[in-house]
Amino acid sequence: MAQFISKREATQYLKLSDTTLKRYRLQGVLIEGIHWVRINSRCIRYNLELMQDWLHNRHDPVAHQRAIRIYQASLLSNRKKPSQPSTRNKLPKRKTSK
Template structure:
């Protein structure tokens, strides 16, 4: 999500508005996007997080190296969302499948559908 912050300041310093705008923009960018906070990303953000092209990301998905439900989810036939923590773990551990499998197991255990329900409810 791209956000442009514009500030107009009446006063003696003609550059104050520009400086405030730059400060607010850097604060906004440092706080991360909604996608960063939710750990879900589109193909552009996911590819950038790994330092690869969108085409390479697609090729990894189509080759079966990335697994649906773990590394990505289909929202619609045209929309895919990537699980950034799992994608980054796969990238770091691509030469150590056992280490990545531990991360997958932990991820699956953390899903709400795998939580024990509280008795009496």
């Protein structure tokens, strides 16, 4: 499960200033819903794992896209629903009278 951290924590973990993080968000370098989420108008959280991967793979976008796909596939909303067993064959048989 992804760990989302505050701006202050992100600056400490990633060694980037809050101004740099904001600039990357506003320029579209960091993708909303992937690298960061907006909780409300004053609260932003960063996906620590993907932010670290982005820093390591800034010059290898293919590798970072692979990490994004893995993250998206891990979301509950992207998992397939378990198939429901058919109820047709499970209905009780009717007795027929002669």
